[in-house]
Amino acid sequence: MEHHPPITIVGAGVIGLTCAHALSEAGHRVSVVAGYAPSVSEVAGGLWLPYASGDSDDVLRWAMDTLPWLEQRGHHSRPYLHLEQEVPWWLPALGSHRARPARRDELPAGYERGWLCNVPLVAMRRHLDSLRSVMIARAMVRSLDEISGIVVNCTGLGARELAGDDQMIAERGQVAYVRAPPDTPCLCDEDQLIYVLPHEDACVVGGTNERGDEDDTVRDEQTEILLARARKIVPELASAQLLGARAGLRPARLGGPRVERVDRIIHCYGHGGAGVTLSWGCAQEVVKLAAG
Numbered sequence: 001m002e003h004h005p006p007i008t009i010v011g012a013g014v015i016g017l018t019c020a021h022a023l024s025e026a027g028h029r030v031s032v033v034a035g036y037a038p039s040v041s042e043v044a045g046g047l048w049l050p051y052a053s054g055d056s057d058d059v060l061r062w063a064m065d066t067l068p069w070l071e072q073r074g075h076h077s078r079p080y081l082h083l084e085q086e087v088p089w090w091l092p093a094l095g096s097h098r099a100r101p102a103r104r105d106e107l108p109a110g111y112e113r114g115w116l117c118n119v120p121l122v123a124m125r126r127h128l129d130s131l132r133s134v135m136i137a138r139a140m141v142r143s144l145d146e147i148s149g150i151v152v153n154c155t156g157l158g159a160r161e162l163a164g165d166d167q168m169i170a171e172r173g174q175v176a177y178v179r180a181p182p183d184t185p186c187l188c189d190e191d192q193l194i195y196v197l198p199h200e201d202a203c204v205v206g207g208t209n210e211r212g213d214e215d216d217t218v219r220d221e222q223t224e225i226l227l228a229r230a231r232k233i234v235p236e237l238a239s240a241q242l243l244g245a246r247a248g249l250r251p252a253r254l255g256g257p258r259v260e261r262v263d264r265i266i267h268c269y270g271h272g273g274a275g276v277t278l279s280w281g282c283a284q285e286v287v288k289l290a291a292g
Helices: 014-025 057-072 124-131 156-162 220-233 275-291
Strands: 007-010 030-034 077-083 099-101 115-120 136-138 150-153 168-179 187-189 194-198 203-206 241-253 258-262 265-269
Touching: 007 014, 014 030, 014 124, 014 150, 014 265, 014 275, 057 115, 057 275, 150 275, 156 168, 156 241, 156 265, 168 220, 194 220, 203 220, 220 241, 258 275, 265 275
Parallel strands: 007 030, 007 150, 030 136, 077 187, 150 265
Antiparallel strands: 077 115, 099 115, 168 203, 168 241, 187 194, 194 203, 258 265
């Protein structure tokens, strides 16, 4: 029987937990260490979309590898209307069976161009719970040298200190949660960053992308702005009940996500706003790096 060395993953966001899941499936003994702060992954809207992660060939490959995996885990694809002036760089990879130009009667008032896609919309809390197959040790890691053996660094913004990476930058995002009526459309205006993502328990309305802003407290006035913008393109939200709001810090990296091995440390961080979108593709690469 092939021997696999034990591996410690630092970070319990969607990237860290997906890496733990993939490494466990590959036969590794895995442990996860994370701090006490809630993961930014819990704030994510959950839509498959390579957002704020760069447009490299690697990012596209990781995204396309992750898409069917999410579907296999029960996150069924659904109609999603993408609104943008330019053709999205990732659109051709979906193919005609998943994406087509929207008809005029499928566009909101005032819009002349968009694409109707079929991609997964992930219920993030349920998804994260399903990935927690190993115990998570709650501890603050001050240095990766504290941990022996192979370490997978999935610390997001923490990589600024733990990996000395000055390319990492926070991008603050705030969302509101409302009780939306049935048949509320799932859509995103990429140019203005307005999105409406209806889940079973609540509809996520966003959003913001404030580079360098590291205040993750909710701003009530911003919640009102988000709702007003969303109601303009989805009138069905006019009487939707506000359930709450949250803010989080996307772990963006100026050079795009880092997935590489340096000695015994495997780095996997910097996924911006596309953590769930790139998660399985990156985790599979981590498995390969662990074997090498």
